Amino acid sequence: MNAPQSNGPASVLRAAYEAASAAVADLGDEESWLPSGCTGWAVRDLVFHWLQDAQRALVSLHTPAHGPADRDAVTYWRDWRPDTAGAANGRRWVRVNGSMFLDFGQLRGLYLETLAAAAHAAATARPGTLVATQGHVLTAGDLTTTLTVEATVHHLDLTVRLPHAPGPSAEGLAAVRATLDGLLGRPGLPEWSDTHYARVGTGRAALTDEERAALGPAADRFPLFG
Template sequence: MDTVREAFRDECARLGDVLRGLSEADLDRPTDCRPWRVRELLAHVRTGVGRLAGMLAAPAPPRAEVDAAGYFGAAKFTPEVDAARVDSGRREARELDGPALVADFDRAWRATDAAVAAAPPDRVVRTRHGDAMSLTEFLRTRVVEVGVHGLDLAAALDREPWLTPTAARVVAELLTGGRPVPPELGWDRLTLIRKTTGRSPLTDRERSVAEASGFRWLSFAA
């Protein structure tokens, strides 16, 4: 939990620093997460980082049934669920101007961090999909969301990626199952994350090596 919480705090704080310098024109830039613009993707991320406070206020399931990799399983993200997710991000972005949206992101992640700090480390939560997960594993999914969508935001803003070392470690370990990256790939953590989440193309050889190594392929939604 300590490592995952540190990664969550580091990555959210870094994204918040970047956001405070953005103009309305920056927020209206298109992203590769179509059809979202920057402000709509940010609204999506804001919602995702704020989920835990409400989840921790609800009754705890008796036991965890899904880990972070299982949470990102493709089966639950049907076209209907994905369409609702897209529409939600667009609707929420219309409700707030840029400064208010940035401030709300800051409020949301700090509320989550405070709720996590007050909860027992072995707490179990239930996600909006009905999954029962340990608090640590669900917070791990939040690190993935902020970190990977941070790469999307950096690309849309023509910035170098700002992925923090702590978040890169947590995301990379999830993607590889804690295994080392095969030396023949020659990937650092940033390249690993970009390649295995579809942010950079994979060659046939790279995909073959990654699959043989047991890497996990995640479907993204918050």
Template structure:
């Protein structure tokens, strides 16, 4: 199993095994509860699916090491996106529905990653990189968020050793001092650790361009309406 699939499967399994009562506990992302983090992972899975079907023709502008952007200035909290994830997470109500949505989209993202051509080029955030580099960048994302998921949960204490091993191996691979959070490392998705505004602007601009291309190419295209979790076959 490749590192992307292994890390993604481990994280999704950890979410599935998280007791419902733990969804109201703090996560390792400052300002987010566990349910907020899981909701962010749903959006992550969606971004993986979108990116893998967004081919690019130009030469790569980023690689696995340079994909994540570093911001040393935390957000002020004034940006509406800072509050979006908690509001979305709260709207699910039942943690089981949030787990279902992550399993649904997460499984699709995992399958798409396995089938993707690692040498192909894709575009995201107005950058171009190979599929292989994009998926490798997300190994760091999954590993950090796995640690965020169990950071303050007593029920996950038995799994902390595995998490520490994963964290240590990731930092060693990056050439960082073991046991220390690397200076300037982007904690993607944590509202207190990243500058969301510029990222959000680029995402919106990219999606508008894709929507325009799709409308021109497929004028009769109708968005797929998925069945609700309660209607979907298990």
């Protein structure tokens, strides 16, 4: 077994997952029914989706692939554009399957242990190893960064109606900003906080007229992924 990585993408993912776990660990059943920032999903639906992503991480990190890589930590997101029909189907699938957990505590427990396992798998993977996920080949390091980005954006979704829950990690938000900058081909507006950039960059919030004017033609590319 490879020694755990003490820095790099795996440590950033661990910070993101630890922050996410802290936000979910104390949630009760009533709170799990509150709306999230994802259209049509309650908190428990989002947690189930998050669980599915951590399970995908475990599979991907143990699925060696032949090269060359056809995606990296930025270009991976070019496939994830707003899609009304696809989004609606995904919302229904998650709601139906997530509803099988009658006790939120069961879902919460599975979520927490799976995130911990995925973080450990990322720490013991060689960053340059090629792995497969969702029809593409990436390095394990780049895959790990995409997992950080997804976890951090969904952490923001989770806390929309949970103002007292711990927020995302600073490391995770920095990874989201770097990804959005890469997709945009330039830095976001300097006055944007990491959180606001994450929201407008992924379509969670609309650009204001002033922001559109400041961005110029680049404004038409928003959301950068969603």
